[in-house]
Amino acid sequence: MNERFVILLQKYLDNQLNSDEEKELFALINNNEKLKEEFEEQKKVQEVLTKMKLKNPSHEFWDAYWTGLYNKIERGIAWIAISIGALILIAYGSIQAVEQFFRDTQTPQIVKIGTVALIFGLLLLLFSIIREKITTSKRDKYKEIQR
Amino acid sequence: MNKKKLFNPGLTEREKMQFESLVKANMKRAYFVALGFLGSEDDAAEISQEAFIRAYRNFKKFDKTKNFFTWYYKILKNLCLNFIRDTKTKKNGFLEVEELNTTVDDPAEYIEKKELHEKLEKALIELDFEDREIIVLKEFQQMSYKEIAEMLKIPVGTVMSKLFYARKKLAKKLKGII
Numbered sequence: 001m002n003e004r005f006v007i008l009l010q011k012y013l014d015n016q017l018n019s020d021e022e023k024e025l026f027a028l029i030n031n032n033e034k035l036k037e038e039f040e041e042q043k044k045v046q047e048v049l050t051k052m053k054l055k056n057p058s059h060e061f062w063d064a065y066w067t068g069l070y071n072k073i074e075r076g077i078a079w080i081a082i083s084i085g086a087l088i089l090i091a092y093g094s095i096q097a098v099e100q101f102f103r104d105t106q107t108p109q110i111v112k113i114g115t116v117a118l119i120f121g122l123l124l125l126l127f128s129i130i131r132e133k134i135t136t137s138k139r140d141k142y143k144e145i146q147r
Numbered sequence: 148m149n150k151k152k153l154f155n156p157g158l159t160e161r162e163k164m165q166f167e168s169l170v171k172a173n174m175k176r177a178y179f180v181a182l183g184f185l186g187s188e189d190d191a192a193e194i195s196q197e198a199f200i201r202a203y204r205n206f207k208k209f210d211k212t213k214n215f216f217t218w219y220y221k222i223l224k225n226l227c228l229n230f231i232r233d234t235k236t237k238k239n240g241f242l243e244v245e246e247l248n249t250t251v252d253d254p255a256e257y258i259e260k261k262e263l264h265e266k267l268e269k270a271l272i273e274l275d276f277e278d279r280e281i282i283v284l285k286e287f288q289q290m291s292y293k294e295i296a297e298m299l300k301i302p303v304g305t306v307m308s309k310l311f312y313a314r315k316k317l318a319k320k321l322k323g324i325i
Contacts, residue, residue, distance in 0.1 A: 003304070010292070010307045038315075044325045045314040049286040051260075052242045052267060054179045057188065065174055069196045073203055 002028065005035055013046045158206060166206050169215045170199055176216060176288065177223060183283030184227040186241045186272045194230055198223040217298050228276060242268050263324055270320035278313035285310055 008025040011017045017025065029036045098119070102112060158166070177198065182191035201222050202209070209218050242264060271279060284290045284298070285306075296303045318325065 003308070006308050006311045007304065010310065041318045042311065042314050045318045045321070046286075048263065048267060048321070048325055049282070049317075052264065052287075054182050054287050055188065055241055055243050057178075061192075062175070065178070065192065065196070066171065068192075069170065069174075069199055072196060073200055076200060076204075 002035065004028070005038075009039060009042055013042065162206060165211070166203055173216050173219065174199070177219065180220070180283060180288060181223060181227060182241050183271075183287050184224075184276070184279060185230060186268070188241065190230065190234075191241075194226050195223060198226050201226075214297070220298050224280070231276065240268065242271075266321060266324050270317055273320060274313065274316060277309070278316055281306065281309045281313045282317065 005025070005028050008017065008021055008028070011021060012025055029039050101107065101115065174195070177195040178191050181195040181198075182188060185191050185194060198219060202219050209215070271282065274282070280299075281295070284295050285292075290298075292303045292306045295306045299306070301309075
């Protein structure tokens with residue numbers, strides 16, 4: 001499409017054409033049937049769009065908007081704090097349990113070895129998954145689009 | 148409006164107040180942009196609020212000398228794109244015809260306008276996101292070409308050209324009505 005025509009057309013639709021540009025636009029249109037059709041089509045769509053507007057909600061909606069946002073922010077922070085607290089307690093509890101398990105002289109050595117292997121395997125798996133996530137995220141061209 | 152103070156240990160009192168006033172100054176614009184993209188009032192409120200929450204969490208990273216809405220818009224757009232990709236919600240009459248709010252005496256004219264209104268809504272929602280985006284920003288938000296160019300990080304000429312082709316696609320969808 002004629003780039004100059006597009007610029008002049010947009011200016012025309014926005015009522016921003018000066019008289020020279022207006023002459024230029026109409027000279028283009030009058031000498032080219034295709035451009036004339038494009039011009040008419042764009043004008044019609046613009047007219048229809050001008051008549052429409054996005055629905056405006058009530059005053060109450062706007063009052064509730066900020067309150068709702070405030071509550072969501074507050075609750076989001078509360079959930080983060082709860083998660084951190086739970087994580088610390090679980091980690092502490094797990095360490096205590098493992099310590100007690102290894103101190104226990106009644107437990108057979110083979111069970112202790114098996115438990116160590118299991119815990120080591122789980123930790124390695126967790127580390128591997130986290131590392132993969134981080135590496136993928138760094139290389140991901142579309143990381144701004146959250147999945 | 149709520150007088151409660153926002154809680155975030157990472158932000159100073161000044162930053163919290165600044166954020167609050169930025170939300171209040173931009174929330175209508177944010178909601179309407181989301182409404183244009185998503186076509187549902189409930190989803191628009193939900194997603195625009197979620198974008199504000201993410202903006203709040205990252206407010207330290209925001210360069211306070213820059214335009215807040217341009218920064219916020221990136222978050223909002225990504226959330227809307229994800230939402231559109233992941234959900235198929237019912238669009239619930241997000242446009243209104245100004246003339247229909249006043250009395251239209253002729254019933255035939257009323258029906259004609261209502262039909263056009265419904266078809267335009269459908270056509271807008273069926274447009275690709277990029278085309279819808281440019282129409283929402285220019286035609287419904289009345290943003291200038293310069294503002295849109297800054298927000299989308301494209302030259303003004305490209306904005307004009309994108310708008311031209313978006314209108315053209317819309318015209319194709321509205322063929323026989325306009």
